[in-house]
Amino acid sequence: MTAFLILIIIVLVLVTGIYYASWQNWLILRKPLPQQWMTFLDRKVLFFNKLTEPEQQQLKDLVQLFIAKKKFHGCGGLVINDEIRITIAAQACLLLLNRSTGVYPRLRHILVYPDAFVSNQLQHNDDGTMDDARGGLLGESWHFGKVILSWDDVKRGVTNIHDGHNVVLHEFSHQLDSESGSANGAPLLHSNSYTAWAQILSEEFEELNADFQQHNESVMDYYGATNPAEFFAVATETFFEKPRQLQKKHPELFGVLRKYYAVDPTGWQ
Numbered sequence: 001m002t003a004f005l006i007l008i009i010i011v012l013v014l015v016t017g018i019y020y021a022s023w024q025n026w027l028i029l030r031k032p033l034p035q036q037w038m039t040f041l042d043r044k045v046l047f048f049n050k051l052t053e054p055e056q057q058q059l060k061d062l063v064q065l066f067i068a069k070k071k072f073h074g075c076g077g078l079v080i081n082d083e084i085r086i087t088i089a090a091q092a093c094l095l096l097l098n099r100s101t102g103v104y105p106r107l108r109h110i111l112v113y114p115d116a117f118v119s120n121q122l123q124h125n126d127d128g129t130m131d132d133a134r135g136g137l138l139g140e141s142w143h144f145g146k147v148i149l150s151w152d153d154v155k156r157g158v159t160n161i162h163d164g165h166n167v168v169l170h171e172f173s174h175q176l177d178s179e180s181g182s183a184n185g186a187p188l189l190h191s192n193s194y195t196a197w198a199q200i201l202s203e204e205f206e207e208l209n210a211d212f213q214q215h216n217e218s219v220m221d222y223y224g225a226t227n228p229a230e231f232f233a234v235a236t237e238t239f240f241e242k243p244r245q246l247q248k249k250h251p252e253l254f255g256v257l258r259k260y261y262a263v264d265p266t267g268w269q
């Protein structure tokens with residue numbers, strides 16, 4: 001009997017939690033998007049105008065939820081404004097279109113510096129040592145609740161969407177990767193997708209490493225050869241910014257990313 005009561009209480013808590021979250025989202029989304037936000041989306045976020053109308057509506061809802069739930073912090077003298085919030089939120093939420101994943105549920109804080117910043121994070125190396133990752137960084141994604149970005153590089157990414165470099169797509173794909181419990185290049189997938197994902201991404205990772213060693217040309221940035229987590233982040237940037245080249249040169253990788261991200265950016269060119 002006691003076990004039955006505990007089960008009932010657990011179910012009630014879970015159901016209440018789900019309804020409370022839905023009610024919170026409803027409260028946020030019932031307010032119309034401010035006109036100024038629409039102007040930023042239209043004029044500053046080049047990806048936005050490539051989307052279909054239903055995708056644009058989805059993105060607007062995701063941006064509204066993102067901005068309501070995440071806290072932006074200006075660092076190094078930068079004052080956060082709507083342009084900064086919209087530009088970051090819209091690109092981060094591009095990775096969530098057509099997927100029922102929630103809006104980065106573990107992420108709480110976005111720290112924005114005016115330009116490249118110095119990290120205090122210790123870098124864990126494969127041999128067990130740690131380095132103090134000094135040097136100018138464009139972005140950084142922490143496992144638990146934090147992304148750090150350079151505003152200069154965010155602007156550079158959003159104004160050139162065909163060069164394969166986008167710090168927001170890069171860092172937020174690390175956030176998706178972390179949702180599986182560790183950042184290892186395998187985000188949360190449908191249970192029957194892990195085998196194909198592991199096989200294709202590890203083969204492509206090895207190929208990028210070989211291209212790097214042999215100085216061959218590659219559609220992906222060689223930074224992706226650093227480790228599987230960076231490979232997934234760089235492959236994400238390439239998927240959204242150079243989709244046709246990726247599809248032509250790496251059709252299997254393009255295929256698993258199209259399935260995961262549930263969009264086909266080849267139609268956005």
Ligand SMILES: [Zn+2]
Nearest residue numbers: 170174230233
């Ligand atoms: Zn990275």
